[in-house]
Amino acid sequence: xxxxxxxxxxxxxxxxxxxxxxxxxxxxxxxxxxxxxxxxxxxxxxxxxxxxxxxxxxxxxxxxxxxxxxxxxxxxxxxxxxxxxxxxxxxxxxxxxxxxxxxxxxxxxxxxxxxxxxxxxxxxxxxxxxxxxxxxxxxxxxxxxxxxxxxxxxxxxxxxxxxxxxxxxxxxxxxxxxxxxxxxxxxxxxxxxxxxxxxxxxxxxxxxxxxxxxxxxxxxxxxxxxxxxxxxxxxxxxxxxxxxxxxxxxxxxxxxxxxxxxxxxxxxxxxxxxxxxxxxxxxxxxxxxxxxxxxxxxxxxxxxxxxxxxxxxxxxxxxxxxxxxxxxxxxxxxxxxxxxxxxxxxxxxxxxxxxxxxxxxxxxxxxxxxxxxxxxxxxxxxxxxxxxxxxxxxxxxxxxxxxxxxxxxxxxxxxxxxxxxxxxxxxxxxxxxxxxxxxxxxxxxxx
Numbered sequence: 001x002x003x004x005x006x007x008x009x010x011x012x013x014x015x016x017x018x019x020x021x022x023x024x025x026x027x028x029x030x031x032x033x034x035x036x037x038x039x040x041x042x043x044x045x046x047x048x049x050x051x052x053x054x055x056x057x058x059x060x061x062x063x064x065x066x067x068x069x070x071x072x073x074x075x076x077x078x079x080x081x082x083x084x085x086x087x088x089x090x091x092x093x094x095x096x097x098x099x100x101x102x103x104x105x106x107x108x109x110x111x112x113x114x115x116x117x118x119x120x121x122x123x124x125x126x127x128x129x130x131x132x133x134x135x136x137x138x139x140x141x142x143x144x145x146x147x148x149x150x151x152x153x154x155x156x157x158x159x160x161x162x163x164x165x166x167x168x169x170x171x172x173x174x175x176x177x178x179x180x181x182x183x184x185x186x187x188x189x190x191x192x193x194x195x196x197x198x199x200x201x202x203x204x205x206x207x208x209x210x211x212x213x214x215x216x217x218x219x220x221x222x223x224x225x226x227x228x229x230x231x232x233x234x235x236x237x238x239x240x241x242x243x244x245x246x247x248x249x250x251x252x253x254x255x256x257x258x259x260x261x262x263x264x265x266x267x268x269x270x271x272x273x274x275x276x277x278x279x280x281x282x283x284x285x286x287x288x289x290x291x292x293x294x295x296x297x298x299x300x301x302x303x304x305x306x307x308x309x310x311x312x313x314x315x316x317x318x319x320x321x322x323x324x325x326x327x328x329x330x331x332x333x334x335x336x337x338x339x340x341x342x343x344x345x346x347x348x349x350x351x352x353x354x355x356x357x358x359x360x361x362x363x364x365x366x367x368x369x370x371x372x373x374x375x376x377x378x379x380x381x382x383x384x385x386x387x388x389x390x391x392x393x394x395x396x397x398x399x400x401x402x403x404x405x406x407x408x409x410x411x412x413x414x415x416x417x418x419x420x421x422x423x424x425x426x427x428x429x430x431x432x433x434x435x436x437x438x439x440x441x442x443x444x445x446x447x
């Protein structure tokens with residue numbers, strides 16, 4: 001996993017992802033020589049008079065966070081409240097919760113857009129014991145004066161998850177799939193024989209808010225990545241051309257054709273519906289990320305039957321593409337909380353990334369983590385990401401971190417995709433994608 005982390009860092013630095021970009025010198029990176037005697041003991045967290053309120057944004061990790069919070073409270077007596085926002089509703093929930101008297105003390109601030117909104121609420125973490133446990137500064141979000149305002153706590157990858165056992169039942173193998181053309185050929189064959197096989201090619205590409213981020217964010221990353229790579233983009237652009245939107249259309253059409261749920265029905269299809277179809281063996285392919293691994297195993301799927309392949313969309317040379325790797329998982333501590341609550345929150349964070357219980361949970365739920373005591377994850381998707389890199393495939397970095405007013409832009413794209421999928425024009429998608437970007441950038445930078 002260290003190889004994956006190192007190579008992803010190189011790729012992201014080359015791409016100059018805006019979420020990780022800083023205009024002032026970074027704070028000094030934590031050193032490996034930090035003496036254990038200088039740090040609080042992991043197994044005996046410091047007692048605090050305060051309390052912790054974590055607003056989690058990953059529904060799939062809710063059970064794990066609830067369990068770890070309960071355990072910490074049993075060990076220390078410190079109350080830890082974990083609230084998980086509904087999928088696709090994090091920013092709305094955060095806005096609402098931050099207005100309350102008992103606001104979150106720990107929250108997500110995952111990209112430059114979020115930092116523009118919430119930066120004034122973010123405590124500088126650079127002088128904390130938590131920060132001194134970090135092994136890299138490259139995924140952290142920095143303030144204008146080099147403050148560490150949000151700490152990237154894990155790395156992720158996404159692509160197309162494959163049930164290899166079902167693929168074999170259909171008479172196919174992963175070796176056949178090397179680009180969009182071969183992916184389509186396999187998917188078309190499975191879909192044509194769905195009644196006979198008892199399963200379809202793709203799980204539903206739902207456009208309900210619990211699912212649509214997979215396509216307005218993650219799938220949209222593909223045309224953005226290739227355009228930015230061609231144009232050597234090194235900062236958030238005011239405009240985009242949509243040069244690769246035809247490729248976006250190709251893969252979207254495949255997702256919404258070779259599946260049991262099509263057309264207008266996708267407008268209300270949910271993330272749970274798509275996940276359930278894959279877990280129940282009703283679909284061979286499922287676009288999602290490394291964070292789904294634990295849930296798939298818990299649902300009874302076997303590690304040896306799972307794989308993740310790149311999102312192929314018909315771009316020249318994509319036979320050498322790898323998985324999409326990066327992070328939007330960044331913790332921020334609410335600097336408006338009481339001194340006691342801030343201390344309690346920092347103590348909790350430190351315990352999570354140093355204790356046996358915490359590091360085990362982090363590895364299982366989030367994969368590679370940039371902390372000195374991090375455990376190696378048992379997640380085959382990360383192993384496959386590493387394998388693609390070892391074979392010389394290029395990493396698709398997270399170009400969507402450049403998106404202006406990300407929630408508003410994505411909402412426009414989802415609305416256009418919904419209309420198109422129900423029989424409308426692809427021109428609406430182009431308009432939302434290209435003109436929507438320019439409009440959101442202008443609005444966000446008006447002052």
